[in-house]
Amino acid sequence: MDTELxxxxxxxxxxRHFGRAAEALYLTQSAVSFRIRQLENQLGVNLFTRHRNNIRLTAAGERLLPYAENLMNTWMAAKKEVSNTSRHNEFTIGASASLxxxxxxxxxxxxxxxxxxxQFEARIAQRQSLVKQLHERQLDLLLTTESPKMDEMSSQVVGQFNLSLFCTAPSRPKSALTYLRLEWGPDFQQHEAGLLISDDIPLLTTSSAExxxxxxxxxxxxxxxxxxxxTQREGLNLVSDSVEVTRPLYAIWLQNCDKLNQLREILKTPVIL
Known part of the structure; x- marks a missing residue:
C-alpha cells in the first residue's frame, strides 16, 4: 500500500474538493484524481461519488476512512521512531520517580x-519496566539502586546516598508516627523490614517523593x-530514633549498546556531588 494514496x-x-486537496498537497488536480483512481483500482470499489461541486464518500469510502487515518498515524509514528534511532545526539535515561x-x-x-x-529524555518508570526497555533498546541508560541481574548488561557504581526517616513534627520517635512507604526497590525492603516494627503497615505506598x-x-x-x-527542604525533621541506610547508585547499560561513546562521556559527569 502506497501511503501517498x-x-x-x-x-x-x-x-470534499479535488482542487483544494491538490493545493494542500502541492499537487496538480490531475495528479490527485490519478491517485484516487489508483487507490480505487487497488480496492476494487469507488470511494467517492463525483458530481459538480459535490464530492461525497461512498459507503466503501466511509468504511475505509477510519482505517486510513489509523494507518497514516501508525506510519507517521513509525517514521518518527525510526528516524530517532539514527540520531546519535538523543539519549534516553531511565530511573524511578523517587530517584x-x-x-x-x-x-x-x-x-x-x-x-x-x-538531547535527553528523562524517563520515569518502575525498575522492572525500565530493565525491559533497556533490554529492548528503548532505553540507553538505567540508573537504579540495585545491581543488574543479567549477564548481557554492564554496570558501574556512580555514587551513593543515605536514607533516613523524616517527618514534619520535630523530635518525634517512630512509635508516635504512621509509616508511609516511599519505594526504594526490593533490596531496600529487606532493610526496611528489619528497621520497622512488625505491625507498621504503610498507610501510603508511592514511588514519588513529592x-x-x-x-x-x-x-x-x-x-x-x-x-x-x-535537609534542604523546609518543614522536614529527622525522626528522633532513626538510623541512616546507605544506598548505592548504579548506572546500567547493554554491553553491546550502540551509543557506548556517548554513554562514557555522559558518565564522566558526576551523578552525585
Missing part, C-alpha cells in the same frame, strides 16, 4: 552544560528520604 484520499475526504526527584534532578543541568548538542512529602503532615507520617535532599 491514503494521504491523498484523506485530504479529498476532508476538503529523579531526590537524586538525579541536579544532574540534568550539568549534563546539558557539559554535553552541548545532546507525594509522600505532601502527605507527611496530613497523616502524621514518616518516610525514608535521602538525607541530603530532605
Amino acid at each position: 491514503l494521504k491523498t484520499f484523506l485530504e479529498v475526504s476532508r476538503t 529523579w526527584e531526590c537524586v538525579l534532578s541536579p544532574w540534568l543541568p550539568r549534563l546539558y552544560k557539559e554535553q552541548p548538542g545532546m 507525594i509522600v512529602t505532601r502527605m507527611l503532615p496530613e497523616l502524621n507520617g514518616c518516610a525514608w528520604l535521602p538525607v541530603s535532599w530532605a
Whole structure:
C-alpha cells in the first residue's frame, strides 16, 4: 500500500474538493484524481461519488476512512521512531520517580552544560519496566539502586546516598508516627523490614517523593528520604530514633549498546556531588 494514496484520499475526504486537496498537497488536480483512481483500482470499489461541486464518500469510502487515518498515524509514528534511532545526539535515561526527584534532578543541568548538542529524555518508570526497555533498546541508560541481574548488561557504581526517616513534627520517635512507604526497590525492603516494627503497615505506598512529602503532615507520617535532599527542604525533621541506610547508585547499560561513546562521556559527569 502506497501511503501517498491514503494521504491523498484523506485530504479529498476532508476538503470534499479535488482542487483544494491538490493545493494542500502541492499537487496538480490531475495528479490527485490519478491517485484516487489508483487507490480505487487497488480496492476494487469507488470511494467517492463525483458530481459538480459535490464530492461525497461512498459507503466503501466511509468504511475505509477510519482505517486510513489509523494507518497514516501508525506510519507517521513509525517514521518518527525510526528516524530517532539514527540520531546519535538523543539519549534516553531511565530511573524511578523517587530517584529523579531526590537524586538525579541536579544532574540534568550539568549534563546539558557539559554535553552541548545532546538531547535527553528523562524517563520515569518502575525498575522492572525500565530493565525491559533497556533490554529492548528503548532505553540507553538505567540508573537504579540495585545491581543488574543479567549477564548481557554492564554496570558501574556512580555514587551513593543515605536514607533516613523524616517527618514534619520535630523530635518525634517512630512509635508516635504512621509509616508511609516511599519505594526504594526490593533490596531496600529487606532493610526496611528489619528497621520497622512488625505491625507498621504503610498507610501510603508511592514511588514519588513529592507525594509522600505532601502527605507527611496530613497523616502524621514518616518516610525514608535521602538525607541530603530532605535537609534542604523546609518543614522536614529527622525522626528522633532513626538510623541512616546507605544506598548505592548504579548506572546500567547493554554491553553491546550502540551509543557506548556517548554513554562514557555522559558518565564522566558526576551523578552525585
